[in-house]
Amino acid sequence: QQPVQSPQAVILREGEDAVINCSSSKALYSVHWYRQKHGEAPVFLMILLKGGEQKGHDKISASFNEKKQQSSLYLTASQLSYSGTYFCGTEFRNDMRFGAGTRLTVKP
Amino acid sequence: EAQVTQNPRYLITVTGKKLTVTCSQNMNHEYMSWYRQDPGLGLRQIYYSMNVEVTDKGDVPEGYKVSRKEKRNFPLILESPSPNQTSLYFCASSSIQGAHYGYTFGSGTRLTVV
Numbered sequence: 407q408q409p410v411q412s413p414q415a416v417i418l419r420e421g422e423d424a425v426i427n428c429s430s431s432k433a434l435y436s437v438h439w440y441r442q443k444h445g446e447a448p449v450f451l452m453i454l455l456k457g458g459e460q461k462g463h464d465k466i467s468a469s470f471n472e473k474k475q476q477s478s479l480y481l482t483a484s485q486l487s488y489s490g491t492y493f494c495g496t497e498f499r500n501d502m503r504f505g506a507g508t509r510l511t512v513k514p
Numbered sequence: 515e516a517q518v519t520q521n522p523r524y525l526i527t528v529t530g531k532k533l534t535v536t537c538s539q540n541m542n543h544e545y546m547s548w549y550r551q552d553p554g555l556g557l558r559q560i561y562y563s564m565n566v567e568v569t570d571k572g573d574v575p576e577g578y579k580v581s582r583k584e585k586r587n588f589p590l591i592l593e594s595p596s597p598n599q600t601s602l603y604f605c606a607s608s609s610i611q612g613a614h615y616g617y618t619f620g621s622g623t624r625l626t627v628v
Binding site: 408411438440446447448449450451452453493495502503504505506507 | 547549554555556557558559562573604615616617618619620621622
């Protein structure tokens, strides 16, 4: 079953913050986050494995709630290069499913 | 360079003409998978493979076949393509099903069936 992502689309000005959510109806083994630029392949950002875990690099971070059913991706002080579609991928047993994606547009 | 190589990048074909999209990875990954991407639907899994000679259906396997005779290769076969298989296809691989390292995606194959 695909995880549910929200919002579907976000438009920001440079320097603004955004949060993208990803939720599942059942506890997960892990959550992945990917970014896809138009016409390109998705690129891996990070993976969270443990309930309560938070992880990040540069100004992009993510959290995984205690029940391991929801994850959020935080983009702070957004840059033009952050534009793209963000996908969460959720693992349950031997299976990986991706959300429908969140299109993020950062404008000058 | 570690990568997943898909061929071709673009393909236009006619209904019913068998085709194969190749996927090869040079990272010795056990896990490989095929996805199709359609507007508003994100990435949907077609088939995946945990290792050589081990394959399983994903969410949308109808009309597709795969094989995993060698660890590095995972071709996607459309025996009788139909227009509803027009889509952008991605192959992905990972070590131990993506644990800790994430998936590496190929550059994609844009398929049009007329």
